Amino acid sequence: MRFGTLLKSISAAAAVSAAAAAPAIAESAGPIDAQTWSFKGPLGYYDEMQLQHGLYVYQTRCQACHSLGLVRFASLEGLDVSEEALKALASTYEIPYINDDGDRDTRPGVLNDNFPWALDNPKRAIATYGKAPPDLSTMARSRIGGSDYIYALLTGYDEAHEQPEGAYYNKVMNVIKMPNPWPADMSDFEYPDGTRPSLDQQARDVTAFLNWTADPYLEERHQWGIIVVLYMLALTIISFLAYRVVAAKVYAKLEVEGGPDPEH
Amino acid sequence: MAGSRSPFKNPLLKGFDERLPVLRAVHHSMTAHAYPKNLNYWWNFGSIAGIMLMVMILTGLFMAMHYKPSVEEDTYGINQAFRSVEHIMRDVKGGMFLRYLHSVGASFFFIAVIFHMFRGMYYGSYKAPREVLWILGCIILILMMGISFLGYSLVWGVMSFAAAEVITQVFTAIPVLGDGILVLLRGGEDVDDALLNRFFALHFLLPFVLAGVVILHILTLQTVGSNNPLGIDLKSKKDTVSFHPYYTFKDIFGLSVFFTIYLAVVAWAPERLAEAINNQPTDYNLPSHIVPEWYLLPFYAILKVFTWDLNLFGLVITGKQLGALAMAGSLGILFLLPWLDTSPVRSGRFRPVFKIFFWGFAVCCVILALVGAQTSGEAFFIPTPFGRLPLGFDGGNGFVWGSTQQWGVLFTGYYFAYFIVILPVLGLFERPKQLPASISEPVLA
Numbered sequence: 001m002r003f004g005t006l007l008k009s010i011s012a013a014a015a016v017s018a019a020a021a022a023p024a025i026a027e028s029a030g031p032i033d034a035q036t037w038s039f040k041g042p043l044g045y046y047d048e049m050q051l052q053h054g055l056y057v058y059q060t061r062c063q064a065c066h067s068l069g070l071v072r073f074a075s076l077e078g079l080d081v082s083e084e085a086l087k088a089l090a091s092t093y094e095i096p097y098i099n100d101d102g103d104r105d106t107r108p109g110v111l112n113d114n115f116p117w118a119l120d121n122p123k124r125a126i127a128t129y130g131k132a133p134p135d136l137s138t139m140a141r142s143r144i145g146g147s148d149y150i151y152a153l154l155t156g157y158d159e160a161h162e163q164p165e166g167a168y169y170n171k172v173m174n175v176i177k178m179p180n181p182w183p184a185d186m187s188d189f190e191y192p193d194g195t196r197p198s199l200d201q202q203a204r205d206v207t208a209f210l211n212w213t214a215d216p217y218l219e220e221r222h223q224w225g226i227i228v229v230l231y232m233l234a235l236t237i238i239s240f241l242a243y244r245v246v247a248a249k250v251y252a253k254l255e256v257e258g259g260p261d262p263e264h
Numbered sequence: 265m266a267g268s269r270s271p272f273k274n275p276l277l278k279g280f281d282e283r284l285p286v287l288r289a290v291h292h293s294m295t296a297h298a299y300p301k302n303l304n305y306w307w308n309f310g311s312i313a314g315i316m317l318m319v320m321i322l323t324g325l326f327m328a329m330h331y332k333p334s335v336e337e338d339t340y341g342i343n344q345a346f347r348s349v350e351h352i353m354r355d356v357k358g359g360m361f362l363r364y365l366h367s368v369g370a371s372f373f374f375i376a377v378i379f380h381m382f383r384g385m386y387y388g389s390y391k392a393p394r395e396v397l398w399i400l401g402c403i404i405l406i407l408m409m410g411i412s413f414l415g416y417s418l419v420w421g422v423m424s425f426a427a428a429e430v431i432t433q434v435f436t437a438i439p440v441l442g443d444g445i446l447v448l449l450r451g452g453e454d455v456d457d458a459l460l461n462r463f464f465a466l467h468f469l470l471p472f473v474l475a476g477v478v479i480l481h482i483l484t485l486q487t488v489g490s491n492n493p494l495g496i497d498l499k500s501k502k503d504t505v506s507f508h509p510y511y512t513f514k515d516i517f518g519l520s521v522f523f524t525i526y527l528a529v530v531a532w533a534p535e536r537l538a539e540a541i542n543n544q545p546t547d548y549n550l551p552s553h554i555v556p557e558w559y560l561l562p563f564y565a566i567l568k569v570f571t572w573d574l575n576l577f578g579l580v581i582t583g584k585q586l587g588a589l590a591m592a593g594s595l596g597i598l599f600l601l602p603w604l605d606t607s608p609v610r611s612g613r614f615r616p617v618f619k620i621f622f623w624g625f626a627v628c629c630v631i632l633a634l635v636g637a638q639t640s641g642e643a644f645f646i647p648t649p650f651g652r653l654p655l656g657f658d659g660g661n662g663f664v665w666g667s668t669q670q671w672g673v674l675f676t677g678y679y680f681a682y683f684i685v686i687l688p689v690l691g692l693f694e695r696p697k698q699l700p701a702s703i704s705e706p707v708l709a
Contacts, residue, residue: 067340069342070347070354072354114340117340120339121341122337122339122340125341137350138544141535141543142421142422142541142543143540144540146540214543216354217353217354221360221364221530221531221534224361225528225530225531228527229524229527229528229531232520232523232524233524235520236520236524239516239517242513243514243516246509246510247510247513247514250509250510257501258501259298259301259501259502259504259505259506260295260296260297260298260504261298262489262498262504
């Protein structure tokens with residue numbers, strides 16, 4: 001078996017197994033178009049300004065219902081926000097706790113806290129909405145299409161379409177419990193830095209932010225990948241050459257004296 | 265060996281070896297055993313699989329230091345097991361790499377073992393005197409399937425719960441004892457904390473059992489010797505090389521190629537081979553479409569294609585029992601392979617008709633994997649980079665021609681026929697090509 005054939009077989013097998021996994025879970029009703037993201041591709045990276053904008057959209061449009069229960073305020077330094085600003089951000093949240101008198105109380109958040117949930121707990125969420133709005137920490141990893149799925153869902157509302165009873169129409173899911181997060185008039189909306197984003201831009205920014213919450217070490221992994229794969233390619237070449245040298249010597253010796261006794 | 269003299273010149277090595285002769289045992293096994301000189305690259309996968317086992321044990325060990333097997337939910341509705349996995353990914357130094365090396369590593373461990381087994385099946389490595397070697401390999405495969413299922417459950421995501429629920433349920437197909445086994449596996453009636461804790465304990469223990477079987481596998485290999493692409497016995501010293509340095513260097517090269525691909529997947533597509541929905545903590549509802557990890561799909565297909573009951577003169581075997589029997593049988597029959605193949609010729613290279621059926625079997629396994637991934641009643645299709653290639657269509661009145669289930673029954677049939685009919689009969693009628701007199705002959709001629 002030639003080496004080239006072997007390599008082809010490996011990549012073919014990987015493709016087959018990947019393809020086998022893919023259709024199994026594609027259940028969504030509508031089309032999910034692939035979008036351009038800065039974090040896609042082997043050199044993909046996060047645009048910190050976009051993530052900060054996305055955080056702001058999350059705060060204005062998502063966090064009234066959804067939680068980010070796996071995301072610590074301290075980890076937002078990955079958005080290129082200063083520690084002082086993060087402390088200030090954390091302190092704007094009320095964290096439930098039991099005080100020294102044993103009573104339920106709230107205190108301002110600190111860096112080590114996770115984003116609190118406005119609905120506080122699943123039972124209240126179900127009592128309020130009939131169904132708990134899912135935690136968004138890993139959302140970009142837990143749906144086929146990932147960020148493309150989130151973007152398609154956020155931009156998939158169509159008020160002109162017939163609305164199902166007690167729910168909303170969305171081209172991704174047809175029937176969705178989640179109301180359209182975008183108000184009809186957003187002419188006054190602006191980011192803290194003064195820029196005025198379109199709805200489409202807001203959807204992209206919050207999607208990028210949710211991709212970051214699901215995969216905060218993506219850049220590290222990509223950089224690691226480039227170094228490791230370059231190293232492995234070099235090792236592959238060197239080990240191949242070493243193998244050829246050793247093989248030539250072993251063959252030469254084999255002609256003269258042979259190998260170990262097969263009867264041994 | 266104990267009576268032999270130390271092969272080392274270095275005084276430190278020599279002195280140590282004379283007091284504890286483990287080094288000479290390693291040296292002996294690397295230099296004194298006769299290996300065929302003509303092993304091709306398909307023979308690399310054995311050592312690759314061994315290295316992958318070490319990668320899995322090491323990454324797993326360090327993750328076990330941070331993992332919490334608890335289903336208790338916090339105020340976000342996130343269970344502690346899931347949270348601890350995310351804690352590894354987010355807060356533990358290098359934890360994201362550990363986790364992805366482990367989860368992607370499971371897939372690549374299976375890729376190595378699958379190539380290793382198909383190589384053995386093509387070149388007849390299971391035939392005498394290597395029956396025990398093959399059987400130990402089958403035990404390794406079954407242990408791996410069990411261990412990977414246990415590990416997948418530990419995440420306690422949506423699919424973890426579904427897998428634990430559905431797979432433990434399979435054992436209730438066993439008459440009389442089934443319900444007792446279910447309680448034993450789950451640690452109670454329900455899929456709950458007790459199950460998760462014992463799954464963690466077993467997921468930690470069984471890899472070491474696996475490593476033990478691997479050691480027996482290697483000991484057997486060193487006793488009966490490697491098969492080779494020609495499938496003929498070693499005749500003289502002209503046919504042999506020692507493992508070191510020739511195969512150590514060849515294995516390092518093969519390992520480098522394999523690890524380049526493995527680490528690239530870890531870096532750029534760590535979730536590609538996994539079920540996305542398992543990145544969401546379970547809410548104890550079964551998802552509408554349940555699929556196991558890709559490497560279990562062919563066996564899952566055999567489990568699920570039986571939807572009808574069999575009535576044997578009043579003794580009714582339910583579809584569920586048939587499926588469980590068939591799945592157990594599909595693994596059990598691998599153990600009988602050395603005796604089902606009646607051909608005296610080992611290598612498929614000299615068996616023109618066998619070759620066709622062998623590649624048919626390889627295709628069969630891929631088709632069964634696709635069947636395992638798709639919905640039973642719907643039209644079957646083959647996913648390609650250019651879209652779906654449909655192999656079925658709606659015949660009207662709710663009947664589908666070429667449904668996933670029909671294709672599944674067909675290829676489950678081929679799977680068993682390969683072992684029970686094709687291999688036994690082929691050995692009697694096939695006319696093999698002329699075998700070379702020795703390994704050296706085709707090289708010298």
